[in-house]
Amino acid sequence: MRAINRLWWAAAAALLWALPAIAHHSFAAEFDSGKTVTLHGVVSKVDWINPHIFVYLDVKDDSGKTTTWALQSLPPLFFRGSGLTKDVLLSNKQEVTVTANPAKDGSGAYGFMIKLSYPDGHVFSMSPQDADPNLRGKK
Amino acid sequence: MVSELANHRTLTLAAVLLAAPLGIQAQTNYAAEAAKNPGASSRPTPLLADGHPDLNGVWHHFFGIGTIQKVGESFTVGGAFSPKSAGLYSQPLRDSKPEYKPEAAAKVKLLNENQVKEDQTLHCINPGVPRLGPPHQIVQTAKQAIFLYADNTGNQWRVIPLDGRAHSTDPETAATYNGDSVGHWDGDTLVVDVTRLTDETWLGDNGLLHSRKLHVTERLRRAGDTIQYTVTAEDPEVLQKPWTLSRTLTLQTDALEEAAPCIDKDAGHYVTGEHHDNTR
Numbered sequence: 001m002r003a004i005n006r007l008w009w010a011a012a013a014a015l016l017w018a019l020p021a022i023a024h025h026s027f028a029a030e031f032d033s034g035k036t037v038t039l040h041g042v043v044s045k046v047d048w049i050n051p052h053i054f055v056y057l058d059v060k061d062d063s064g065k066t067t068t069w070a071l072q073s074l075p076p077l078f079f080r081g082s083g084l085t086k087d088v089l090l091s092n093k094q095e096v097t098v099t100a101n102p103a104k105d106g107s108g109a110y111g112f113m114i115k116l117s118y119p120d121g122h123v124f125s126m127s128p129q130d131a132d133p134n135l136r137g138k139k
Numbered sequence: 140m141v142s143e144l145a146n147h148r149t150l151t152l153a154a155v156l157l158a159a160p161l162g163i164q165a166q167t168n169y170a171a172e173a174a175k176n177p178g179a180s181s182r183p184t185p186l187l188a189d190g191h192p193d194l195n196g197v198w199h200h201f202f203g204i205g206t207i208q209k210v211g212e213s214f215t216v217g218g219a220f221s222p223k224s225a226g227l228y229s230q231p232l233r234d235s236k237p238e239y240k241p242e243a244a245a246k247v248k249l250l251n252e253n254q255v256k257e258d259q260t261l262h263c264i265n266p267g268v269p270r271l272g273p274p275h276q277i278v279q280t281a282k283q284a285i286f287l288y289a290d291n292t293g294n295q296w297r298v299i300p301l302d303g304r305a306h307s308t309d310p311e312t313a314a315t316y317n318g319d320s321v322g323h324w325d326g327d328t329l330v331v332d333v334t335r336l337t338d339e340t341w342l343g344d345n346g347l348l349h350s351r352k353l354h355v356t357e358r359l360r361r362a363g364d365t366i367q368y369t370v371t372a373e374d375p376e377v378l379q380k381p382w383t384l385s386r387t388l389t390l391q392t393d394a395l396e397e398a399a400p401c402i403d404k405d406a407g408h409y410v411t412g413e414h415h416d417n418t419r
Contacts (some may be wrong), residue, residue, distance in 0.1 A: 029255055029409045029410060029411045030410065048399050049402045049404075050263070050291040050292065050293075050402070051291050051403075054404065072404075072405075075202070075291060077202060077289075077398075078218075080200075080396065082207035082208060082214060083209050084207055103408050104408075104411075120212075122213045123213045124214040125215050125216075126216055127215065128215045128217070128220065130213065
């Protein structure tokens with residue numbers, strides 16, 4: 001099974017590597033796939049725009065100060081027919097957990113969203129195995 | 140053991156499908172659209188009352204349709220990133236490359252190397268004809284054809300008179316992104332002749348510049364529920380010979396939806412010049 005696990009992770013890694021490349025320009029020109037930040041906050045705004053949608057997350061630090069992260073995602077056409085809309089993203093006011101690749105230019109609070117997890121366990125994820133039970137079982 | 144072997148094959152397939160080609164070809168969903176309408180080309184070709192082929196319909200959606208899937212209560216990537224359908228999105232279009240005269244070729248190279256700065260479409264400016272690609276929807280009457288596009292840079296339209304008129308000769312008519320189009324029927328083929336195109340646009344991705352002398356000819360021939368679309372660019376100032384590319388469009392059943400507004404929020408964040416094609 002170890003070989004299979006390795007193959008799975010190779011496939012997952014290939015996916016993660018390839019996926020941001022479908023963005024409008026090159027993901028690599030802006031975001032650092034070698035770094036991941038984990039954020040806890042509330043979705044406060046969504047820009048349903050080309051070439052990519054943006055999800056804004058209000059993140060409170062320990063002192064109570066709020067920083068709004070701008071999180072780039074995929075082009076709006078990619079969501080067509082999926083049921084995931086601006087309204088869906090905005091309607092959930094619970095605190096969510098987001099993992100993101102931060103901007104390479106060091107500008108704070110700007111990144112590419114890899115995964116958005118809700119408290120009940122459902123996700124919006126760039127990794128199919130996060131949502132597909134059949135794939136999840138193969139980890 | 141059998142299931143492990145099956146897993147092995149599935150995962151290897153996934154790794155192969157999801158690796159190199161997708162970064163380049165993920166947006167070319169022509170094959171995926173054709174797969175939604177099997178046998179389209181062998182159907183009868185409908186005609187309008189004037190006897191010409193009926194080109195009305197939605198024929199193409201610009202990239203990525205159906206990429207996000209709902210799985211249970213969750214949403215994840217599918218389409219181009221599902222092992223089941225990735226092959227449809229990674230089929231190479233085998234486009235020929237325009238052959239430039241040496242001086243222009245040097246400029247193309249420079250533009251390509253600086254594409255994240257120089258490519259106006261990355262900053263929400265119209266791609267223009269011919270880079271705009273084949274029409275997403277056609278509205279056709281005996282006197283005119285309207286080409287509609289929901290491009291990711293914005294919604295576009297072209298009004299193409301079919302009444303036999305010539306190109307505008309008004310010297311005050313400015314060159315524009317989509318140019319001055321006139322159409323006529325050559326047998327069962329709609330031929331669209333385009334002039335007065337601004338040289339601010341490119342023929343395609345990767346710095347493919349052109350001059351104000353660009354002359355574009357599009358040919359659309361309906362075969363069943365498909366359209367064979369070919370576009371030829373002639374530009375003797377920069378090209379060594381005319382350049383042609385072809386697309387097979389398949390009649391779609393879903394409506395064309397307006398493009399979301401294009402707002403460039405990336406420009407200030409580019410650290411490197413890495414880029415990929417946005418094939419239309």
